[in-house]
Amino acid sequence: MAARPDYIVDIKGLGHPTAQGQKNNGLRGRPWLAVQWKCCSVYSRIYRNKAGTLYEGRCPKCARPVSAQVGPGGTSNRFFEAE
Ligand SMILES: [Zn+2]
Numbered sequence: 001m002a003a004r005p006d007y008i009v010d011i012k013g014l015g016h017p018t019a020q021g022q023k024n025n026g027l028r029g030r031p032w033l034a035v036q037w038k039c040c041s042v043y044s045r046i047y048r049n050k051a052g053t054l055y056e057g058r059c060p061k062c063a064r065p066v067s068a069q070v071g072p073g074g075t076s077n078r079f080f081e082a083e
Helices: none
Strands: 032-037 042-048 054-058 065-069 079-082
Touching: 032 054, 042 065, 065 079
Parallel strands: 032 079
Antiparallel strands: 032 042, 042 054, 054 065
16 A cells, blocks of 8 residues: 555656647648649649648749638638639
């Protein structure tokens, strides 16, 4: 009995971060949009930024940046055309 601690050490820094809102770490499982790049007639994906406010990406050929807003007033389209 004497050797038994009366508290529990809860190491929160190890393993998974807090469960909520941390599901989309990294590119895997992260929301994306399909983009048709009219500038170069190519097709690629752009991914949502860390803040979750925009989809951002660059043309794979000419590196032209594009962003698409997320949420109300933004697009719900999964397919996006960049001029
Ligand atoms: Zn381009």
